[in-house]
Amino acid sequence: MTTAAHVPHQEPDQSKVRKAALAGLIGTTLELYDFVIYGTAAALVFGQLFFPNESPAVAMIASFSTFAVGFLARPLGGIFFSHYGDRLGRKWVLVTTLLIMGGATLLIGLLPTYEQIGVWAPILLVLCRAGQGFGAGAEQSGGATLLTESARLGTRGKMASLIMVGAAAGTALGALVWMAAQALAPDDMMNWGWRLVFLSSIFVTIAAMIIRRKLDESPVFEEIKRTREEPPAPLREVAKFGKANVLRVTMMTFGVSAQSYTIQVFMATYLISVVGTDPKFIPQVLLIGALCGGVAAVAFGMLSDKIGRRRVVSIITGALVLFPAPAFMLLTTGSPVAIILVMVVGFMLACQGVVGVHMSYFPEIFGSRYRYAGVTLGREFASIIGGGVAPMICAGLLALFSNSWIPVAIYMSLVMLVSFIATRMTPETLNRDLTDPEDAQWNNKITAENAATSEVTAAQHAK
Secondary structure, eight states: OOOOOOOOOOOOOHHHHHHHHHHHHHHHHHHHHHHHHHHHHHHHTHHHHHOTTSOHHHHHHHHHHHHHHHHHHHHHHHHHHHHHHHHTOHHHHHHHHHHHHHHHHHHHTTOOOHHHHTTHHHHHHHHHHHHHHHHHTTHHHHHHHHHHHHSOTTOHHHHHHHHHHHHHHHHHHHHHHHHHHHTSOHHHIIIIIHHHHHHTHHHHHHHHHHHHHTOOOOHHHHHHHHHOSSOOOHHHHHHHHOHHHHHHHHHHHHHHHHHHHIIIIIHHHHIIIIIOOOTTHHHHHHHHHHHHHHHHHHHHHHHHHHHOHHHHHHHHHHHHHHSHHHHHHHHHTOOHHHHHHHHHHHIIIIITHHHHHHHHHHHHHSOGGGHHHHHHHHHHHHHHHTTTTHHHHHHHHHHHTTTOSHHHHHHHHHHHHHHHHHHHTSOOOTTOOTTOSSOOOOOHHHHHHHHHHHHHHHHHHHO
16 A cells, blocks of 8 residues: 655645635535525425425425435435545535535426426425535535644634534525515415525525635645655545544434434424424524524634543533433423524534534544545435434424424434444544544544644744
């Protein structure tokens, strides 16, 4: 096996770091905007538009099944794009995935409904949803890798967490657009208002494309590219040498992804169909939760720069194991204050906070020769068994157990327990050398040295 020569760390150009941060943020804004408007549509209108002949419960499950298709397609996109991300660079992938995601979302807004073309309507919806997922398969992983590789020592957690500020912005924009659509007369919203929600993605896509075309490649990738002796084979190498860490990342993401999309997508349906909450209140709650979640992502990212990735992720996932039961108790009261409280805590911990730390933790786990592939494969395999099917599973449990929230809460706690255990079985990676071709290992001495280096670097910059 031929690997890149080990090269020393060089202090990155801060103007390039800022451009990388903006590019990563805007791309994730589009990704989450696409997914949030789709998830909200699945909860509010797709059952009537694309599955009108089914009972409300079956239509809800069918609608969430199309949501899951996007996650099934994500690993395929991840496998395809991660290969080129480690060969051609991070920028090429981030521009291409942007076009695919934005184009698929735009097409959904142009689709005929079941009433117009029958069974072909849900089939076309599934195909567009698959396109969304294929494009998103390497989006967050690419942004996280680029930012982690671009940031200076002692700031990787903070810089990479900005990806989740983009996620929060996408959720907030999606909520605002749905609030505007719900202000229309009900017939107008069902006839053409929902289409404008999806067509509006063209503005986010254009803005993101302008920014990303001016993006510089990560300095770590440029160093590795200059010193390697032969073209890399990232998928082959990660399959041979990185399987254990791909599994760790998959399990660390599994429960977080499931809880995140349960909170963002399923709970809207639960509040409307079981609690009796006004549907117009849902986007307002998502907006508040997203704004708080974006702040939490940066705060937890900064905390992880000081006390370590593993410790912060362990604290958050441990709290989320206990979160579901009291959350549903509060939701069932129907109190607007209680609903806002639950959603804000859910966004701050599961949707944005812990994922904000993952954005630097996961790239640091893998060595330089297949970092993009390792992060992408681990996260996107988790999307199949985690976030993609979570709303559908929760809807099925709700129907099976006569609208009882208890089985849903048990499911949410169990999947998060998997992520907590996986985190405890993963080494600390704080400030490890990203040009090192080897994966992170259990080595307390190295971890202590990295922490000391971080303190020295921070003190130098303070002077």
